[in-house]
Amino acid sequence: MTNDLAVELGEKSYPITFPADATVAIRERLAATVAGGRSSVLLTDDGVARAQSKFLADAFGATPRLILSAGERTKSLESLGKVLDFLAANRVNRQGVLWVVGGGVMGDLGGFSAASYLRGIQYVQIPTTLLAMVDSSVGGKTGINLTAGKNLVGAFHHPGAVFIGREFLQTLPPREFAAGMAEIIKYGLLGDQELFGQLEARPVDVRSAELPAVIRRCCQLKAEIVKADEFERAAEGGRALLNLGHTFGHAIEQVTGYTTYLHGEGVAIGLVAAARLSHKLGLLAPADIERVERTVAAHNLPIRLRGPLPLAELQNATTRDKKNRAGGVRFVVMNSLGQAATRSGVAPSTVEAVWREVGAV
Numbered sequence: 001m002t003n004d005l006a007v008e009l010g011e012k013s014y015p016i017t018f019p020a021d022a023t024v025a026i027r028e029r030l031a032a033t034v035a036g037g038r039s040s041v042l043l044t045d046d047g048v049a050r051a052q053s054k055f056l057a058d059a060f061g062a063t064p065r066l067i068l069s070a071g072e073r074t075k076s077l078e079s080l081g082k083v084l085d086f087l088a089a090n091r092v093n094r095q096g097v098l099w100v101v102g103g104g105v106m107g108d109l110g111g112f113s114a115a116s117y118l119r120g121i122q123y124v125q126i127p128t129t130l131l132a133m134v135d136s137s138v139g140g141k142t143g144i145n146l147t148a149g150k151n152l153v154g155a156f157h158h159p160g161a162v163f164i165g166r167e168f169l170q171t172l173p174p175r176e177f178a179a180g181m182a183e184i185i186k187y188g189l190l191g192d193q194e195l196f197g198q199l200e201a202r203p204v205d206v207r208s209a210e211l212p213a214v215i216r217r218c219c220q221l222k223a224e225i226v227k228a229d230e231f232e233r234a235a236e237g238g239r240a241l242l243n244l245g246h247t248f249g250h251a252i253e254q255v256t257g258y259t260t261y262l263h264g265e266g267v268a269i270g271l272v273a274a275a276r277l278s279h280k281l282g283l284l285a286p287a288d289i290e291r292v293e294r295t296v297a298a299h300n301l302p303i304r305l306r307g308p309l310p311l312a313e314l315q316n317a318t319t320r321d322k323k324n325r326a327g328g329v330r331f332v333v334m335n336s337l338g339q340a341a342t343r344s345g346v347a348p349s350t351v352e353a354v355w356r357e358v359g360a361v
């Protein structure tokens, strides 16, 4: 299909397809897998199992399935054990395929399970949240959280294919849709001025005619960035730019125990914080901060903490960030709205001032 994209990584390359009917496309791929003698099992969460029961029945029939509790706290060592035991109980061998249906939690957990089981089996990403469609299903970052911090254990392990079925968004709760918009705004701010301008001029919602093109554009941007710096090793810039807003966002998620803020909500506040930091570093004007805040708020996302959080804990959480180098915490800042860069050596007092501006105490 001409609309399709590819993440080009040599023999690890894989397609991102946008089928007209996801049920049909996935059923066909599953049938081909089974016909090739490869076993297939399915991982999803109970929210998806409820909301998309017809799709799961029509596409997967009697495929063995593991249904875990929905939510960020499922991205844990305990859940990893459950998925690995499930794979072993179903005697999945190295030719087997794990079909992962759900949001970023299922994608990250399922992907990491696939990376570690038998030292690596194939998995297929079937994202059902907006966030997973535009971000987590693409790029092969998989993992789980530790009490000590977000995504601290994981692997780079790419899926065999990504199927993006926009019909899944019809059952997605509005708060979850908004969370996905945070990552979309992120793409605009980090590398696509035109996309940011479009979101600023007219907020996108689930009924917007431009939504399919916006989803595809984000996948394209991510595929290009991942192709250029698969393992986030570039000395500056590179894949780390996809972390815009995340040093702040992950700290908010961790300090609140992964229960209060959705990932996308943490990122939304993180984008505002990154804009404020960029202003303090002389890169953005006050008017740019206002433009970021207005666009984030127009997509039903928070621009400040909903209640005060302790500054010391937030600062401490940022010291665990995986982008950090020997010299200390590394941030992603904006040189302009649409062009991001990595930046080390930011004075802790500057970061503290930003935290206070978004509501830390």
Ligand SMILES: NC(=O)c1ccc[n+]([C@@H]2O[C@H](COP(=O)([O-])OP(=O)(O)OC[C@H]3O[C@@H](n4cnc5c(N)ncnc54)[C@H](O)[C@@H]3O)[C@@H](O)[C@H]2O)c1
Pocket (backbone or CB within 6 Å): 045, 046, 047, 048, 051, 052, 070, 071, 072, 075, 102, 103, 104, 105, 106, 108, 128, 129, 130, 131, 132, 135, 136, 137, 138, 139, 140, 141, 142, 151, 168, 169, 170, 171, 172, 173, 176, 179, 180, 262, 263, 264
């Ligand atoms: N690997 C990456 O590159 C990457 C990128 C971005 C985010 N992430 C991770 O993704 C996670 C967040 O993912 P998320 O925002 O998709 O959240 P999620 O996976 O927790 O899903 C959100 C909620 O929506 C429900 N849901 C999913 N699809 C639905 C549908 N179609 N209809 C009704 N309900 C549905 C789920 O049951 C769940 O309750 C975080 O852990 C984040 O760290 C990873």
Ligand SMILES: O=C(O)C(=O)C[C@@H](O)[C@H](O)[C@H](O)COP(=O)(O)O
Pocket (backbone or CB within 6 Å): 135, 139, 141, 150, 151, 183, 239, 240, 242, 243, 246, 322
């Ligand atoms: O794919 C990437 O690279 C990203 O940074 C995308 C982020 O949206 C995502 O939240 C990712 O999981 C964060 O990665 P981490 O390395 O900071 O854990």
Ligand SMILES: [Zn+2]
Pocket (backbone or CB within 6 Å): 135, 183, 246, 263, 267
């Ligand atoms: Zn993210």
